[in-house]
Amino acid sequence: MTALRGFPNSYSLRDDGGVDVLCHARIYPAEAVFSATYALLDRSYVRLDRDEDGNHIVELHPREGETLREVVGSLTNELLSAVCRTHLHQRKEVLLESVTLAAMSGAVGRPSLDDLEDFDFSDGGLDDPLLIATSWEEKYERSKALATEPEPESDAGSEPDEESP
Amino acid sequence: MRPTKALVKVGYGCNDHCSFCHTLDVRHIQGEAVEVHRKIRRAKALGHSMVVLSGGEPTIRPELLAWAKHAAALGLDFGLVTNGRMLSYPKLVAALVRYRLRYVYLSLHGGTAKIHNLMVRSHAFEQTFGAIAQLSGRGLDFSVNCVVTKHNVEHLEGVVDALLPYPDVPLKFSMVEPKGGGKSLFDHLIPPVEHVARRVAEAIEYGESRTEGDAPPRGRWLSHGGIPLCLMPGLEDRFDDLRTHGFDTMTEIGEPDFFPVDDDNKIQPPKCARCSLSGACPGLYTAYYERFGDQELRPVMDRPRSNSFNYTLEASLVDNGPRCAVLTAGLAPWEYGRHLFVKRGDVIERYRSRTRDFSDREISSVKHERGQIYLDVSSKAAPDDFARDLLALRRSSTCTGCPEFTGCTGLFEPVDAPVFERDDVRVRELVGSLRGRVLDVGCGEGPYSEVLASLVADGTVDYVGIDPHPERIAALRERWPWARLITTTAEQLAARTSTGHERRDDDDADPPIGRFDHVLVLRSWNHLREPQTLLQALDALLVPGGTLTLVDNEAFGLARSKEQSHRAESGPAGFEHYRNDGAEQAEALVGRLSLPLELLEAEAVRPGRSNQWLLRYRWAPS
Known part of the structure; x- marks a missing residue:
């Protein structure tokens, strides 16, 4: 196979008229390759494979009326676009999951009578004289607040200071 | 009977603030008490015998005792995944034990206050360590987990020392996962997994030496998790994860039901494809692999595995x-x-x-x-x-x-x-059509006896069989007096033929075996340690135009009653396969070696067929 003129060596012309595009797995995650090639399904026939090192190989054959160079050029642009979108998604994933999770928690709905029937409301909670069962954030906020308040005349309390994050 | 556990996340708030916290970004979310209550009931309906609460930190929830009571009322055992701080209160532990507390998985990341507190960013050590004293000696399924980051990787023996006074408390070292805090502070926290493996192995060895001779014996009390098994030679069976703890399902806050526990956060890279340890191996955390690749992995190819x-x-x-x-x-x-x-x-x-x-x-x-x-x-x-x-x-x-x-x-x-008979008909046909000299690699128990015997008897076939097991060869000699049988491995045979120096063993008083018209590898391909060695010797074994026939079985699953499974799993049978190649993998190996083999016939395994595949090649040197 020979390189496709005007493109890097990772674009190889196939004997059957198609082209193999090698996408390095460390640069192009599988999701980006799927996404980019999906966008070209109406213009080309696509087959995906991997080499021994786990890199992706996109085999492209233009559909009738399409030129190889145009389809390959479009794939190149789509790949970059898909990689950007994948990175963006990864950065926002936690936020998206967090919002979705909160929405789903709400969507589970209010407890039914069945749920409430055998729930024990009489238990008064935990006996916690050392205030261990206080969330770190709550305790840290309290420590911060205490630190900014004027020094009290009496002993300010026995809670250990928490280290800041 | 082994308990089947359901893991219920109750929310993500916590009284510690571990730098590597998985749920760092959702710590503000706490589940509704009733959601947890409902899920405990669902766990019962799914047939679990224990419900284990996790978080965040489940013990800071005021509903803790109510949930434990609810589980006990349903006949479920109760468990906690916890930092243990609240369990330093004897009264709370006593109350939980009354509500069938049977399992505790407690996090302790350092053997001293300095290291543990640095890891959890709280003054927590005295309470967490105090909980160990409360929980030990109560007959609980209680273990301690130590997450290994750059901060404590050089101090693991200190954790071992801290637990020496508690003979009923196993300790596990877990590779930190690049998730939540671990991902945000990747460079700050994540050590090379090969280094973690070395330090964990040293800590295990140290712990074993410190408890050697304990009475009663402490047993295998040290384990590891999240570390590829190829990096823990000799300690592979100390691997520990949610499944080894009996967890079948889990549910996060907001999820409508329980889901199976899985390894979706981990990856076995392509390099691991033929590793003998791949079954139980956790592989690498995906985010770790994306950053560091697979260069630390050392796939193990020479150990037999199940088929x-x-x-x-x-x-x-x-x-x-x-x-x-x-x-x-x-x-x-x-x-x-x-x-x-x-x-x-x-x-x-x-x-x-x-x-x-x-x-x-x-x-x-x-x-x-x-x-x-x-x-x-x-x-x-x-x-x-x-x-x-x-x-x-x-x-x-x-x-x-x-x-x-x-x-x-x-x-x-x-x-x-009749899938098995149907797929074997073609093999029987091929064996029946053989003419000339035939080498049968891994002749074993001698299948196709009636076909081969008549071919040898009328002079159509000159048969040579090899097998590495002397007892099988001896048994077969009694049944097949007409066959020339040699005790050797395919790899040994290949070595002596390809060097041109055929050596005579005591057991092999026959003349050199020469070249063959046909080489058969019938249900022995996956038994070969190095099939490529045999393939590379074909130019010395096959005449031009001769054929190579590969037939073998892929892995399969058997649905069995408890008695059947127990009988099979406690039986003496050992593993004999070095891999579970299908036709595709065998064909790929042949292709990689660029040998002058022309594919004549290929039948791969698929639904509707048996687990037997077939490849037939002609040796066609230019």
Whole structure:
């Protein structure tokens, strides 16, 4: 196979008229390759494979009326676009999951009578004289607040200071 | 009986603030008390025997005792995944034990206050360590987990020392996962896994030496998790994870149901594809692999592995129809590969495979892609007559057209189709058509006896068989006096033929074996340590135009009763396969070696066929 003129060596012309595009797995995650090639399904026939090192190989054959160079050029642009979108998604994933999770928690709905029937409301909670069962954030906020308040005349309390994050 | 645990996350708030916290970004979310309450009931309905609460930190929830009480009222045991600080209160521990507290998995990341507090960013050590004293000696299933980051990797022996006074407390070292805080502070926290493996192995060795001679013996109290098994030579069986702790399902806050525990956060890179340890190996955390690649991995290729696994009967339900019983039970809790629903008349049997000889991915492939699952209808420890002992299982017609077809674990039915005899007919034909000199690699117990005997008798075939097991060769010599049989491995044979110096062993008083018209590798390909060695010797073994026939079996799963599984798993049979190649993998290896082999015939394994594949080549040197 020979390189496709005007493109890097990772674009190889196939004997059957198609082209193999090698996408390095460390640069192009599988999701980006799927996404980019999906966008070209109406213009080309696509087959995906991997080499021994786990890199992706996109085999492209233009559909009738399409030129190889145009389809390959479009794939190149789509790949970059898909990689950007994948990175963006990864950065926002936690936020998206967090919002979705909160929405789903709400969507589970209010407890039914069945749920409430055998729930024990009489238990008064935990006996916690050392205030261990206080969330770190709550305790840290309290420590911060205490630190900014004027020094009290009496002993300010026995809670250990928490280290800041 | 081993408890089956359901893990329920109650929220993500915590009184510690570990730098590597998985749920760093959602710490503000706490689950509704009633949601947890409802899920405890669902755990009971799914047949679990224990519900384990996790978070965040479940013990800071004021509802803790109410949840424990609710679980106990339903007949469930109770467990906690915890930093343990609240369990330093003796009264709380006593109350929880009254509500059937049976399991505690406690996090301790340093053997001193300085290291532990640095890791959890709180003054927590005295309380967490105090909890160990409260929990030890109560007969609980209680273990300590130490997450290994850059901060404590050089101080693991200190954790071992801290636990020496508690002989009933096992300790596990876990590679930190690049998730949540671990991901945000990747460079700050994540050490090279090879370095973690070395330090963990040293800590295990140190702990063993400190407790050697303890009475009663402390046993194998040190384990590891999240570390590829190839980096823990000699300690592979100390691997520990949610499954080894008996967790079957889990549910996060906001999730509508329980889901199977899985390894989706980890990856076995392509390099691991033929590793003998891949079944139970956790591989690498995906985010770690994305950053560092696979250069630290050392796949192990020379150990035998299993070629079958069991699905053991767990429960039977009556099929009331017309609605699918699997859909009615809810799809979420059932594992795609490891669960198996089999419809037998009006009853639907639920089986599950807990094997660690195969990964989830391999099991799913055997079940769904290759279609190689069978109902064992024999009473033998190991079926030896597949045609009589096994019934093939096929996806039920109930599933046809179901919108959940691809994601569902599926409903299967036994079919009385002679798949094994049918697929072997072609092999029998090929053996019957042989002419000239034949080398049978791995002749073993001598199949196709009646076909070969007559060919040798009338002079059509000159047969040479090799097998590495002297006792098999001796037995076969009695049955096949007409055959020339040699005790050797294919690799030894290849070595001596390809160097041109055929050596005579004491056992091998025959003249050099020369070249052959046909080389047969019948159900022995996966028994070869190095099949490439045999292939590379073909130019010295085959005449031009000669043929190479490869036939072997892929891995398969057997649906069995508890008694059948127990009998098989406690039997003496050892592993003999070095891999579970199908036709595709064997063909790929032949292709990689660029040998002058022309493919004549290929039959791969697929649903509707048996687990036997076939490849036939002609040796065509230019």
